[in-house]
Amino acid sequence: MSSSQYETFQAYGPYTAPPGVPGGAWPGLHDAETVGYGVPAYGDTYRPAYETRAHADAPGHTLVDEPVLPRQNGSAAAEDVYGEDAFGEDAYAVGAEEYGGGARAGLRSRTARRRRARYTERPESAVRRLLPQALVVAFLAGGTTAFVAEDKAIELSVDGRQRTLHTFADDVSELLTEQGVRTGAHDLIAPAPGAALASGDTVAVRYGRPVRLTLDGRRHEVWTTAPTVEGALDELGVRAEGAYLSTSRSRRIGRAGLTLDVRTERAVTVMADGRTRTVRTNAATVREAVEEAGITLHGQDTTSVAPDSFPRDGQTVTVLRVRGLREVREQQIPFAVERTADPSLFKGTEVVVRPGQPGLRRTTYYLRTVNGVRQKPRPEKTEVVREPRKQVVKVGTKPRPPSVHGADHLNWHGLAVCESGGRAHAVDPSGTYGGLYQFDGRTWHSLGGRGRPQDATEEEQTYRAKKLYISRGASPWPHCGARLRG
Incomplete structure (x- = not known):
């Protein structure tokens, strides 16, 4: 039909x-x-x-x-x-x-x-x-x-693991959220998270990995998305040819990262014993670089830079041959003077009650020569062998009589010049007589003097000489007494 x-x-x-x-x-x-x-x-x-x-x-x-x-x-x-x-x-x-x-x-x-x-x-x-x-x-x-x-067919690669999936996501960010892929600031996403998606696209995610890198003695905290040590070095631009690595280049880097020590190859010039040598090395210290140059350090030998420092590319290191000895030197320690007032003494009169004694200090110096040149002595140890003893002096405070009647008009200055050359502290070679007028100790004490005459002031010595003249005349000065009248 x-x-x-x-x-x-x-x-x-x-x-x-x-x-x-x-x-x-x-x-x-x-x-x-x-x-x-x-x-x-x-x-x-x-x-x-x-x-x-x-x-x-x-x-x-x-x-x-x-x-x-x-x-x-x-x-x-x-x-x-x-x-x-x-x-x-x-x-x-x-x-x-x-x-x-x-x-x-x-x-x-x-x-x-x-x-x-x-x-x-x-x-x-x-x-x-x-x-x-x-x-x-x-x-x-x-x-x-x-x-x-x-519906879109997408190739998703997460840290090298690739799979094909179908999604209705409009952009990369929505796709990663849909697939439960969590990313951070150091992760690499290509295309960018906001990029639109079309069927047949490929989305790649590479997670960042922390690397605690010590490069030529300097520490760095870096991040890399490379899965292996060799890839990380390429990504960071580190020249690995001839370098020392603390781990294998093919070692994989986990999400937790790793610690890596890298020493690149450097040119170091070593000067020693009048010769110059240049070596290419990845040594960790200057000492190792010097040894690689065929130079041995003996005893106190050292280098112009710290032996344990890191050698830099193009650096010149000088080997210092050190020879040294020690020397002990003694020095006196000055004593202190203690002065006390004494009202029984005339003003200007000082009497040493206890003479002072200097101390003794012993110092050990280190004397060294560097490449044959003597260096400034360096003190290493100091010790006090003897402590100084202070000197005690009494100072007179008693008012001096203004004059001695019958003797003030004489030429006391001429007598002093004749006896001691005008020196108040003069002492004869035998040590018996002292002062301006060469008093002996017994005569000085009989006139009221204290201590030694040469330690008294000029005024007190003249006063005591006038008193002696009143009692004995010019006889105490048989050779110079005539000066009193002249």
Whole structure:
């Protein structure tokens, strides 16, 4: 049967019986008499149903009521219009079972009513019936298209582990969040986290790893995304050719990082014993570099820079041959003088009660020569062998008499010059006489003097000499007494 809305009737030829029906032509369905084309038994069957109502008043047209639209689940409305079965299976079955004429006539009548209902259906009704189905189909088709368009095939590599996945994420950041990949400030993400994604893109994530690097004696805290030591050195720009590494270059760097000591190859010039040598070394200390140059340090030998310091590229190191000895030197420690007032002595008179004694200090000096040149002595140890003893002196506070009657007019200065050369502290070679007027100790004490005459002031010595003259005249000075008158 044609699916067109505007079906027409046509004559059918003999129909072959289906399997199970007695052979030959099946004279039940299509052997009824065909109505001629010019006889309008049902009106104009070639005219659309919607025109029949519009031209109902025209001659030869018959008004046909619009049939009720069937429900999509095969309800009673569909049975009312199309018979017991909306697709005609029941009619076919009945015609097959009731092969007789009565059944045949009923089948033809039911088929004719079904066709008339289809031919007289209006186009608006058909559109209303098909529109919901078309909308559902369009919605499903559009949703499927959008679903396929939003799905993306992405290659995700995390620290070298690569896998293919499908995602609806719009950008790299959303993809990493969706996959549970947590990143930090030192991690490398390519493309950038905000970059848009398209199907076929590749996203790479390389985690940062902390490296506690000691490079040529200087410590650094650095981060790298390289998985191995060799990759980290390349990434940091460290020249590893000829360098010393504290670990293997192929060692993998875990997420926790590692500690790495690197000493690059350097040129160091060593000067020793009048010769110059240049070596390329990755030594950790100047001492090691000097030994690599074939130079041995003996005893107190040292270098111009600290032997345990790190040798720098292009550095010149001078070896110092040191020879040294120690010398002990003694020095006197001056004594202090303590002065006390004595009212029994005339003013200006000082008497030493206890003479002072200097102390003794012993110092050990280190004397060395560097490459044959004597250096300034360096004191190493100092000790006091003897403590100094202070000197005690009494100072007179008694007022001196203004003069000695009968002796003030004499030439005492001339006498002093003759006896001692005018020196108040003069002592003769025997140590018996002292002072300006060369008193002996017994005579000095008899005149009221204290201590030694040479320790008294000039004024006191002159005063005591005047008193001696009054009692004995010029006889105490047999050689110089005549000066008193001259």
